[in-house]
Amino acid sequence: MQIQLQWIDYTILLLYTGFVIGIGFALARYMKSSSDFLTSGRSIPTWVTGLAFISANLGALELVGMAASGAKYGIATSHFYWVGAIPAMVFLAVFMMPFYYGSKARSVPEYLKMRFDERVRALNSIAFAVMTLFASGISMNALAKLMNQLLGWDYNLALWVCSIVVLLYVLKGGLTSAIYTEVLQFFMIVLGFAPVVYLGLKDVGGWDAMNATLQGVAVNPAALNLAEPGITYGANAWTSAWGPLLGGPTANPMGVDWFAMIFGLGFVLSFGYWCTNFLVVQRAMAAKNMTAARNTPLVAAVPKMIFPILVIVPGMIAVALTANPGKNYRIPPPVVAEAAYVHAVAVVKSAQPADPAAAVKAVGAALGKKVNGDKVTALVAAQAAAPMPDAQIKEGLYNSIAEYDYDGVILSLVKKYCPPGLLGLALTALLASFMSGMAGNVTAFNTVFTYDLYQAYFAKDKSDAHYMTMGRVITVVGILLSIGCAYFASMYNNAMDIIQLVFGFVNAPLFATFLLGMFWKRTTGTGAFLGLFGGIGTSAMFHALTIASGNAPGVKGGYLGVAHSFPSEMAQNFWLAAFAFIACFVLTAGISLATARTKTDDELKGLVYSLTPKIKDTDQAWYQRPAVIGSVLLVCCVILNILFW
Amino acid sequence: MGLDIRYPIGLMFSLIGILVTVYGLVTGSNKALYERSLGININFIWGIVLLIFGAWMLFMAIRAKKQG
Structure with missing residues (x-):
């Protein structure tokens, strides 16, 4: 599935890289203390911290993973937004930010120390520091792999170049640089992927036509290999958010019941992430005053609410396209080694059309994947009737693999719809999402390590300049450890599963x-x-x-x-x-x-x-108060849930 | 902190917008190139969108500076 980039694509990529590094260098002269470097000196306006708050969460998981979930589960994936994010973000803004910001804690673990004791801080800060490094490594491994498969770039080169770009701008401008570039990355991601969604929807005939196709898919998902044979759902399984869920775990592709969705995801996991994860809370803690800090998650909640259009709908488009043979598209299969394809081509050439079962079994064994029997049988028969070139047989084999690599959905749509120019923009957006994720992890790591581990346990009473230097050193160490984790993830997939x-x-x-x-x-x-x-x-x-x-x-x-x-x-x-x-x-x-x-x-x-x-908010007009804005956001959230019920 | 982020955002998207728009204009007659985008010269259209967004960001930054 390799893509050939043109000069214009590389130019866009270089322009973006130049600007993010430039922002780091432009901010370097403002880094005068450890507070400037590690906490932005609490000086950033609301709209910037709000967009950075959402962008730090917009890593690879969001773009690649949510499109994959959109294909697997349909519009029900929106529960990760309208149930699993917005209520928690409003709660953080209205009830928790006053404590985080008002206590003058420099990090979430430091708040725990002030509220409880050193033991709780140590447990939280060590777990968080290790976790952010692995999260960063997993993300960078995914990026380097993608660049390798998609553009043919060398894995090591992709990993190191992207990491060094992040290192340059974080090392120069600290947290402020990460936050500012996250805002730039937010716009890049939105403007880079919006045309893909537009073209995809246009191609499937619009929203209503897509839903009609998906309703046909839902009653027999096994026909498209979206479920095991014999499994059927109601017609609304891919197009309704709540209807299939209320039918019980067997009535929806997620296999989840409504209570687990509301309590497990909507309360425990969601509030646990959005209200306590320093990676996102750090953005709000960098705001210039209490009002800005409280409004940060509320500003972030607005794009978060409409993001399903950008990240979930592509997955639904991919299923609708796969269901329509005339569109010449399929959700990409898992990556198969070239040697396996060569072997399978030889098997097709030597197979006997008179014994289709043996041919299907042999082709499946050669590819190491589950294959569609009808398609393999037709391919073998066509080859026997009129010998085909190897490339054509390979294409037939590619289309006969009955397994999906859902993570490839968003990129397969980029490849399908983007001409040179737009292609460079979309790939830059993808790169931006990985970089914002890595920068977010690294800046959170260096703050927690410097303040909650190094200053707390190893060097209590050093000068501010010492902690500033330490912050920079830890930034370099954090990036190097992230790269190490990326290599670890690439070599020991199962070990990473256990760590996660x-x-x-x-x-x-x-x-x-x-x-x-x-x-x-x-x-x-x-x-x-x-x-x-x-x-x-x-x-x-x-x-x-x-x-x-x-x-x-x-x-x-x-x-x-x-x-x-x-x-x-x-x-x-x-x-x-x-x-x-x-x-x-x-x-x-x-x-x-x-x-x-x-x-x-x-x-x-x-x-x-x-x-x-209690904060009275009397200096603000009633409609500008966090509680009022939060209530409006929750009402909008309820309306969205009803619209897609 | 010192730098108004709208300047680099506005400048970058303006530059990319100009680049993509001009590329769309130059390659507009190449039907094969735009087959994959359903026959739409998406570069020209989206280039204009990027240019407008970039210019708006720059305008906001300049206006904020004038208002102090």
């Missing part, structure tokens, strides 16, 4: 700790610390005793026995989060009641809701 699994265990209960810490003054450091461990232990035990149907016991769960089988991995993950949250909440509350408070009411002022003077 462990991070899932650590993150699932985290929101319970914050919720109790911010809204119940009786919560103690011991309760929070042991409660977190209890939540992590519950996650691990839940995973060890449950499995998703179709998976073998092992990394995917069930390795201590199968107490319950879920219809899908997604359902298993949502329920795991729910159990971990409840365990952490109950344990933290129980242990807190059994242990003595170590912080007085005075010490908790500005850190706990009941002990903090």
Whole structure:
């Protein structure tokens, strides 16, 4: 699926690279203290922090992963936005930012130290620092692989060049540089992918025609290899967000029930990510004042609400195109080595049309993939009737593979619709999404490492210049470690699965700790610390005793026995989060009641809701108040859910 | 902090907009090139959009500077 770039595409790519590095250099002279470098000196306007807030989350997962989910699950993928993001962002803005910003904490782990004690901070900061490095590495590995498969670029070259570009602008301009370039990247992503969505929708005949096609697909998804043979859904499975979900896990392609969706995703996972993950919260903490900090997630919520058009609809377009043979498109199959294709071509040439079953089996074995029997039989018959050139047989084999690489959806549409020029813009947008993800991870890592680990435990009373230098050194170290993680991810795929699994265990209960810490003054450091461990232990035990149907016991769960089988991995993950949250909440509350408070009411002022003077917002017009804006956003969210019910 | 981000954003999108628009104008007669974009000269159209966006960003930055 390689793409040939023209001079204009490279020019756009170089222009973008020049500008992001230029921003870093332009900001270098403003970096006078460690606070400037690591926290932007709390000086950035709302619209900038708001767009950076959303852009830091717009990494590879969003663009590539959500388009893949759009193809697999249809419009129900929007739950990750309208249920799994907007309510949490409004909650963060209205209720939590006053504590994060008002406490003058420089990071989320530092807030935990002020609210609880050093143990909770250490646990959170170490877990977060390691996690961001792996997240950055996984993202960069995906980028380098894509560039290798798509453009034929050398894996090492792609990995190092992109990392060095990020290093240059972050090293020069610190967090401010990352935030400013994230705004530029946000516009690049929107303007780079919007034409692809427009052309795709036009090609499938518009929104209504696409829905009509998808309704035909839903009643027999196995015909397109979108589900196992024998599985059927209601006609609205790909085109309704809630209807199929209310029918139970077997009635929707996600395999999830409504309670797991609302409580597991919409509350535990969503609030755990948007309200406690320093990667995004850091953007709001860099705002110039309390009002700007509170409005940051609200500004971000507006594009977040309409992003499904840009990232989910392409996946739905891909399914509609695949269902229409006249469009000469298929969702790309998994990558097959050239040697396997050569072998399979030889098998087709030597196959006997009189024994189609043997031919299908031999071709499947040669490719190492599940193949469509009818298509292979037709290919063998055509070859026997009139010998074809190898390239034509290879194309026939490509189209006969009955498996999909859903992550290739967005790029296959870029390739299908973008002429030179627009192609350069779309690929630059893709590159921008990876870079914003990496820069976000690295800036969050260097702040947490410098303030919460280095300053807290290794060098308490050094000069500000020392911490500034340390911040720069840690930026370089962070990038190098990210590159190391990328190589690790490329070599040990299964090990990365286990590492991500462990991070899932650590993150699932985290929101319970914050919720109790911010809204119940009786919560103690011991309760929070042991409660977190209890939540992590519950996650691990839940995973060890449950499995998703179709998976073998092992990394995917069930390795201590199968107490319950879920219809899908997604359902298993949502329920795991729910159990971990409840365990952490109950344990933290129980242990807190059994242990003595170590912080007085005075010490908790500005850190706990009941002990903090309420912000009146009287200096703002009523329609500019965060609570009002947040309410409007929630109403819009409800309307969207009803429109796509 | 010092730099108004609208300047680099406006300048970059204006430059890309000009580049893509001119490329669309020059290659507009090449039907084969635009077959994949459903026969639409998408470079010319989208180049104009990028140019307008970039110019608007620059205008906003200049206006903010004038207003201090």
